[in-house]
Amino acid sequence: DTGVSQNPRHKITKRGQNVTFRCDPISEHNRLYWYRQTLGQGPEFLTYFQNEAQLEKSRLLSDRFSAERPKGSFSTLEIQRTEQGDSAMYLCASSYHDRDLNIQYFGAGTRLSVL
């Protein structure tokens, strides 16, 4: 399968714990995006990378959130000191800048439950 891959698919954690999610984009894609989606809402943009550079961060991304894409390939999203309000589906998408209208292809997501 050469699509966008996200791990883990599900994560249950206790409030206050740190969690890290991984996203492996489609191999030739140079842009990678993170979104958060809660029930009944559309995906909300968190941040995106072009290669290894983090070019934009949403104000939704509080100080407890950090994302990296160290070698311009896979990316990690870390949430520190999780809160119950962080419970959501975290979606990763990738695209190739300047090709095909920069269409984004999504992974299956990581569903986070904070108890």
Place this chain on the structure above:
Amino acid sequence: RKEVEQDPGPFNVPEGATVAFNCTYSNSASQSFFWYRQDCRKEPKLLMSVYSSGNEDGRFTAQLNRASQYISLLIRDSKLSDSATYLCVVKTGGYQKVTFGIGTKLQVIP
């Protein structure tokens, strides 16, 4: 005003019916438009891009009205398998900021 607005529905339609969804956007500088489909507890998947001249893909027709700042999706001859949430996506700006609508839920009934 939200950047992208959609009627969340649900739209309950019988098999074979024609159904249309609209999506309005607030930024006149928006450049690219898409419809994504999202099944329950699954990831969004691209349904179709929306071109200025309008475009059709089988039973699906998408149109863009820049003057009134809305896009539309028409589904003809609805199938049970069309039941899903349809997300409107708008791209704006040099960094191609992407904004999703809340999604419109469609339920096709036998």
